[in-house]
Amino acid sequence: MSGREFFTALPVSEALAGFRPGRRTGTERVDRADALGRVPASPVTSRAALPGFTRSTVDGYAVRAADTHGASEALPAYFDVAGSVRMGAPAGVAVGHGTAVAVPTGAALPxxxxxxxxxxxxxQTMPGMIEASRPVAVGDGTVRADEDVAADDELAPAGRPLRAQDLGLLAAAGTGVVEVRAKPRVGIISTGDEVVPPETEQLLAGQVRDATTSALAGLVVDAGGTPCPRGIVPDDAGVLTRTLDKAVQECDVVVVSAGSSVGARDETVAAVEALGEPGVFCHGLAIKPGKPTLLAQAGEVPIIGLPGNPLSALVVFRLVGVPIVRRVGGVTMPPAEPSTTAELARRVASAAGRLDVVQVRVQDGRAVPLFGASALLSLLTTADGYVVIDESATGLDEGQHVTVTLYR
Structure with a gap:
């Protein structure tokens, strides 16, 4: 690993490409009913073909296609009705030359x-006889026995979180249990003498309630992990080192909020280095907000040091921390983030070489930038989403069409 120089800001893309911890969670078996959002550890395959029998996709009459050749309203083809098929039962009747069998949608083809x-x-021209005013081709109005899924076909790939439609296909195939990756346990540590529990009713001057842990826990759940808050640690190197060491032993990912910015009381880097190799990967990302971000490893366990300001911490964790949590949890095909295209309501300046994340409101097809200090958590609650300004750009012009990643 490289990039250990303090505050040598690394581009976000390089950090995500280079910081790839080998930690992976184990596997467990879960019922299909509890598998939404879980990550298959290996491809899930079908034991048999689906639907398993050739069936009708329309209400009508099963026939031999050749018997309808040339049929038209002026010169219809005539068929004797040999019977009908009930839903959920074998056909029980065959179609011969010049005969038809009544079938409802979904019924087995005779x-x-x-x-x-x-x-x-x-x-119907008379009881027991119909006329056809149009021809059909072989296969019209039908689904083959293996047209949905063939035997041994893949129902769900490894590494992609299961969606509602995936569960439907698993149910159709009779798959009741799925082997999935265990949810990553994500330890969340808040630091700072000024930070107090959210339940604190009366704040003293200089105190702030710990808002970051609750918000990070929500992002961890969205990423498919299990948040494991480790409490608030004072600005004490020994206490932080012991807390980190215990978290590394018990968790798959460790997140430290605050204590990663330049300052006399910054103890995070030293505490992480004390945990052993490979240590710090980078301290500083070329991103605004969120430059003082730390990425490190203790053994195979990734450690993410976030800025103290809640907005900065959440912006960075969404862009960098969430992919790491997903990777540890076996995700190789992350779900696409919801987005929309909008016209930028005003010009936004940016510095080349830095990734800028701008919070926006979306109103009548326009993206309205929201500005304020990185300590203002209300900017995130007001925003509908964010716009990313690439490292190579020096800003975005008013009226420019931008992609807004939407908050869910």
Missing amino acids: EGADAVLMVEHTQ
């Missing part, structure tokens, strides 16, 4: 049939 005439294109 033997001998290779297409289904839509009922709208037929007319």
